[in-house]
Amino acid sequence: MLRKRISVRTIGRLSAYRRVLFRSLTTGPANVYSYQIAALSGATPAQVRRDLMSVGYSGSPNRGYQVAELAASIGEFLDDPDGQNVALVGVGNLGRAILAYFAGRRPRLAIVAAFDAAPEKVNRTIHGCRCYPIAQIPTIAARENIRVAVIATPAEAAQSVADTLIAAGVRGILNFAPVSLKVPPWVYTEDLDMTMALEKVAYFARHEKQQERDTQS
Amino acid sequence: MLRKRISVRTIGRLSAYRRVLFRSLTTGPANVYSYQIAALSGATPAQVRRDLMSVGYSGSPNRGYQVAELAASIGEFLDDPDGQNVALVGVGNLGRAILAYFAGRRPRLAIVAAFDAAPEKVNRTIHGCRCYPIAQIPTIAARENIRVAVIATPAEAAQSVADTLIAAGVRGILNFAPVSLKVPPWVYTEDLDMTMALEKVAYFARHEKQQERDTQS
DNA sequence: GTAACGCTGTGATTTCCTTCACGAATCTCA
DNA sequence: TGAGATTCGTGAAGGAAATCACAGCGTTAC
Numbered sequence: 001m002l003r004k005r006i007s008v009r010t011i012g013r014l015s016a017y018r019r020v021l022f023r024s025l026t027t028g029p030a031n032v033y034s035y036q037i038a039a040l041s042g043a044t045p046a047q048v049r050r051d052l053m054s055v056g057y058s059g060s061p062n063r064g065y066q067v068a069e070l071a072a073s074i075g076e077f078l079d080d081p082d083g084q085n086v087a088l089v090g091v092g093n094l095g096r097a098i099l100a101y102f103a104g105r106r107p108r109l110a111i112v113a114a115f116d117a118a119p120e121k122v123n124r125t126i127h128g129c130r131c132y133p134i135a136q137i138p139t140i141a142a143r144e145n146i147r148v149a150v151i152a153t154p155a156e157a158a159q160s161v162a163d164t165l166i167a168a169g170v171r172g173i174l175n176f177a178p179v180s181l182k183v184p185p186w187v188y189t190e191d192l193d194m195t196m197a198l199e200k201v202a203y204f205a206r207h208e209k210q211q212e213r214d215t216q217s
Numbered sequence: 218m219l220r221k222r223i224s225v226r227t228i229g230r231l232s233a234y235r236r237v238l239f240r241s242l243t244t245g246p247a248n249v250y251s252y253q254i255a256a257l258s259g260a261t262p263a264q265v266r267r268d269l270m271s272v273g274y275s276g277s278p279n280r281g282y283q284v285a286e287l288a289a290s291i292g293e294f295l296d297d298p299d300g301q302n303v304a305l306v307g308v309g310n311l312g313r314a315i316l317a318y319f320a321g322r323r324p325r326l327a328i329v330a331a332f333d334a335a336p337e338k339v340n341r342t343i344h345g346c347r348c349y350p351i352a353q354i355p356t357i358a359a360r361e362n363i364r365v366a367v368i369a370t371p372a373e374a375a376q377s378v379a380d381t382l383i384a385a386g387v388r389g390i391l392n393f394a395p396v397s398l399k400v401p402p403w404v405y406t407e408d409l410d411m412t413m414a415l416e417k418v419a420y421f422a423r424h425e426k427q428q429e430r431d432t433q434s
Numbered sequence: 435g436t437a438a439c440g441c442t443g444t445g446a447t448t449t450c451c452t453t454c455a456c457g458a459a460t461c462t463c464a
Numbered sequence: 465t466g467a468g469a470t471t472c473g474t475g476a477a478g479g480a481a482a483t484c485a486c487a488g489c490g491t492t493a494c
Contacts (some may be wrong), residue, residue, distance in 0.1 A: 007481075008417060015416040019395060033441070042397030046483055049442065061441045061490050084419050097314035101411060109419055148422045150415070172422025174415055178236060180259035188421035190414050194318060197407050198367070198391055199232040200225060202301050202326055204405035205365045205389025224451075250471070263453055266472065278459040278471045 010051050014074050016041040017048065021071040033064035083108040085144045087170070089161045090153035091116040091131055094176055098152055099127040111150070113140050117157065134164070141168035152176045162189075227268050231291050233258040234265065238288040250281035300325040302361045304387070306378045307370035308333040308348055311393060315369055316344040328367070330357050334374065351381070358385035367391045368398075379406075 020040040024032055034052075035045040043051075052059075057073035059065040086102075088095055088111050095114065102111050114131040116122060122133045132140055140146070149170045151158050158177035165173065166187055173189045175181055178196070181189050237257040241249055251269075252262040260268075269276075274290035276282040303319075305312055305328050312331065319328050331348040333339060339350045349357055357363070366387045368375050375394035382390065383404055390406045392398055395413070398406050 008421070009481075011417050011420050012413050015413040016397070016410075019412070035441090040397065044483070045441095046485095047481095050444080050482085053443070059442060061443090061488075062439080062492090063490070064441070078416055078420055080419070080423055084422070086415070086419075093314040093317040097310040098411065100310040102415070105412070109415065148415075148419050170422075171425070172418040174411075174418045180233070180257065186425055188418060190418050192409055192411065192414055193233075194315065194391075194409065195236070195322070196229050196232040197409055198303070198319070198326065198365075199295060200228050201389040201391045201405060201407050202297070202303075202365050203228050203295055204225070205301070205387075206297055208388065208403055208405045226451075252471090261453075262471095263455095264451095267452080267474080270473070276472060277461095278473090279461050279469080281471070 006054050013051050018074040031064045032067050085112045085146045087146045087149040088114045091121050095152040103127045112144050138168045148172045150174045155179045223271050230268050235291040241284050248281045249284050296325050302329045302363045304363045304366040305331045308338050312369040320344045355385045365389045369393045372396045
């Protein structure tokens with residue numbers, strides 16, 4: 001199937017839409033309008049409708065979308081039907097928090113193995129996840145069919161860990177280390193850089209005063 | 218000085234440039250070219266030069282930029298000269314990891330107080346940061362002049378915590394909770410949504426792409 | 435039956451961001 | 465001194481993403 005290229009931002013928003021749909025499933029009525037999804041997810045109604053075009057689920061005029069069906073359609077679009085196993089590298093403070101965060105949340109997208117260089121961390125089970133030495137990445141990645149990995153190591157180790165992961169077949173990396181990873185073009189990386197994010201917030205906390213000007217002009 | 222409005226992405230990249238400059242300070246020569254900064258930070262040379270226009274530091278042709286001076290100029294541009302104190306709300310697994318991550322890194326942008334609803338967590342010191350009950354947010358935010366906050370609570374608590382923080386004078390929020398916060402227009406929020414990020418990575422790990430160029434959110 | 439209403443799907447438009455491309459500036463070396 | 469090589473700063477072009485705006489269609493009211 002030759003599909004239009006879908007932007008990174010759209011995929012991110014679809015994930016957010018699905019989350020608000022799951023929340024509405026328990027609380028609200030069976031149908032929902034684009035403007036309601038928009039309000040709950042911080043988007044605009046037009047953007048919601050345009051994003052939903054890519055998943056191929058159509059609402060009905062004057063009735064909006066069926067919550068359960070739409071959530072299922074987004075899931076079909078975003079998720080691998082067979083599930084995807086995830087590896088975590090770096091079991092420091094942040095790594096352990098990530099393990100706790102994802103433990104038991106999505107069976108279809110679970111962290112099934114953790115790796116660390118420190119010998120004292122190896123062969124323990126943390127938040128339900130076994131911790132192995134770095135050297136076993138190739139073996140275990142092959143055994144568990146791991147294509148997705150999370151890097152939560154110090155900055156110095158991140159690139160070498162990424163190289164190892166990619167050699168072991170990983171095609172997508174969520175990188176918490178504060179460096180820009182060099183990866184081949186068929187590997188997708190997403191950086192979650194807490195320092196950069198905090199500096200952005202700090203900057204705009206001081207400079208965000210355009211609103212008064214806007215009302216004037 | 219009437220300055221052109223600077224985009225969120227540019228601020229983020231400036232933070233990244235500064236980081237690679239700090240790293241180059243110890244290892245490399247005293248000057249650096251835009252293409253070197255670009256390679257180390259995952260941008261393009263043209264973008265580096267354009268971003269640097271906003272900070273008002275000029276390099277010299279054929280010599281590039283003086284590493285130390287450029288890093289200082291970016292700091293002058295990004296940072297508050299008097300420093301900015303940060304509050305953290307939510308001292309669970311993730312909150313503690315955030316405290317550890319930022320502990321002692323930037324004296325100019327330090328987490329000086331933590332808050333949690335659980336009585337057993339308050340009045341302890343975690344990674345060098347004192348933990349207070351939620352009810353004391355107004356008092357302590359005023360005393361420490363806090364304008365920047367990090368939310369690491371469960372999703373259900375995040376909006377009410379945000380409201381409290383904003384009422385206490387906070388103007389920038391780094392939100393780790395998986396919800397979209399409703400805030401007044403003079404408050405800047407940045408979402409670091411680990412679930413959304415991991416789902417994006419999982420999606421693009423499956424859908425082989427030719428080329429990516431990406432920064433976080 | 436039909437008129438009025440409100441929401442969806444999507445072409446058209448606008449806005450924002452990135453990349454291109456080139457003049458000007460600085461350095462090297464003969 | 466001047467030619468050649470290299471990089472910066474930035475106007476202009478290009479591209480991508482968000483928004484607008486409206487036709488089309490269920491639904492409801494009477």
